[in-house]
Amino acid sequence: MSKLPSRASVFRRVLVALGGLLILLLAACAQESPQTTIDPQTAFGDDIQYLLKLTFFAAVGVFILVEGFLIFVVFRYRAHASETGAPAQVHGNTRLEVIWTIIPAVMLIGIAVPTTRIIFDTQAPAPKDSLPVTVIGHQWWWEFQYPTLGVTTANELHLPVGQTAAFSLESADVQHSFWLPRLGGKRDVIPNHVNELWWAARDVGTTPGQCAQYCGTSHANMRMIAVVQSQADFSQWVQAQKAQPAQPPDGSAAAAGRAVFARSACIGCHTVEGVSQGKVGPDLTHVGSRTILAAGIISNTPEDMARWLKDPPAVKPGSLMPNLHLSDDDVNALVAYLESLK
Ligand code: HEC
Ligand SMILES: [Cu+2]
Structure with a gap:
């Protein structure tokens, strides 16, 4: 028969497990959680949140009842040193089985009804004034x-x-x-x-x-x-986005950038209203008005813009905008032009 772990070692293990749980719990207190789903800002988010709470707290209730009962039975009906041999064998109990089939069925219906209602609500056509x-x-x-x-x-x-x-x-x-x-x-x-x-x-x-x-x-x-x-x-914002960007003044860095743009591969992939019609990459007509570039992995500063234009796949692995091996002068002119497109 294997030796049972000592009380002290069991205690130590429980302490380690509790410590781990505490760390997980405290991690949930982080102040900055901009991508949290449990602080919804829309009625749609509220509905999802309601279903989450309903199922979560129902599960907590079931967990406490079932585990509590299990622990109670383990201690109340454990074998005593005086008892030897196999315990009495019990098989089948219709009343218990009916009860523990009905209770979960009722709970599942309790979850299915609001879930179905919310699925239908959120799949309905959008309101007319959207x-x-x-x-x-x-x-x-x-x-x-x-x-x-x-x-x-x-x-x-x-x-x-x-x-x-x-x-x-x-x-x-x-x-x-x-x-x-x-x-x-x-x-x-x-x-x-x-x-x-x-x-x-x-x-x-x-x-x-x-x-x-x-x-x-x-x-x-x-x-x-x-x-x-x-x-x-x-x-x-809409008015500004609809306006045609102003022509850069002759002789300016932006005007030089516009010329580089117009004679480079850029025009095959990008639209700038009045200059090009490319559809492969983002519309750049008002790129200077955006705060982020390349889907939010860099901010729209002249430095980041230059880094992007020099070697897009180095900034964003696999980028479908290739490295066009632009000269530093062309990059600087392009940055001046693109940042002027407010
Ligand atoms: C083969 C097509 C292609 C060519 C050529 C190309 N681009 Fe792009 N460009 C893209 C694609 C695709 C993206 C989006 C990359 C991403 O975010 O994953 C992009 C992104 C950009 C962005 C960031 C826009 C934003 O809002 O995030 C700028 C600025 C840009 N390109 C400028 C240029 C300039 C200037 C040229 C010419 C020197 C050029 N591109 C040539 C396809 C192209
Ligand atoms: Cu994806």
């Missing part, structure tokens, strides 16, 4: 089109606070998943199929999101931000 937004997933960036406003942008989703946005989710290549954890999602973005999603953001502010479906080399670098603005700020 703002349509077409989301197109690309390897590895997001395109946002506002068909009723005539605006196209990338990676930085602007939304008016309080107004429902009705997203049509499309993919240009492989499967992605649209996920802004604090607002709502995670909904698949599938080639040759349009998925719908709608919600209204309650609070003004910027919140991060990312692709949530593995889509290739730089899946982890396919991020985005949602900028929720007051109606007035949003309208101002």
Whole structure:
């Protein structure tokens, strides 16, 4: 017969396990958790949160009852030193079996009813006064089109606070998943199929999101931000996005950059209103107005922009914008031009 562990060693093991649990618990107290799903900012998020709480606390109740009963039975009915031989053998108990079939069935119905209601609510057509937004997933960036406003942008989703946005989710290549954890999602973005999603953001502010479906080399670098603005700020943003960017003054660095852009491969892949019509990469007509570049892995500073233009795949592994081996002069001119496109 193997030797039982001593009391002291059992105690030590329990202490280590409790310490581990405590660390996990304290990790949940981190102040900065911008991608938390349990602080929803939309009615859609509230619904999901309600289902999560319902099932979680029901499971906690079941756990406490079942484990409590188990521990009670283990101690109450354990063998005493005086008892030898096999215990009495019991087989089958119809009443118990009926009870422990009915109780879980009732609990599952209790979960299924609100789940089904919320599935139907969230799959219903969007309200009539919603703002349509077409989301197109690309390897590895997001395109946002506002068909009723005539605006196209990338990676930085602007939304008016309080107004429902009705997203049509499309993919240009492989499967992605649209996920802004604090607002709502995670909904698949599938080639040759349009998925719908709608919600209204309650609070003004910027919140991060990312692709949530593995889509290739730089899946982890396919991020985005949602900028929720007051109606007035949003309208101002729309006006600025619709305006034709001003011609850079003759002889300026920006004018030189425009010339480099117009004679380089850029025009085959990028649109700048009035200059080129490329559709492979992000629309650059107002790239200077964005705060992030390359789907949020760098910020839109002249330094980061230059780093990107010099060697995109070095900044973003697998980038579908190739290294164009630009000279430093061309890079500097391009940075001046692109940053002027507000
Ligand atoms: C073969 C197509 C292709 C060519 C040629 C190309 N690009 Fe790109 N470009 C892309 C793609 C695709 C992305 C998106 C990369 C990503 O975020 O994964 C991109 C991203 C960018 C971005 C970042 C935009 C943003 O909002 O994140 C800038 C700026 C840019 N390109 C400028 C240029 C310039 C300037 C040239 C010419 C010197 C050029 N590109 C040539 C495909 C191309
Ligand atoms: Cu992805």
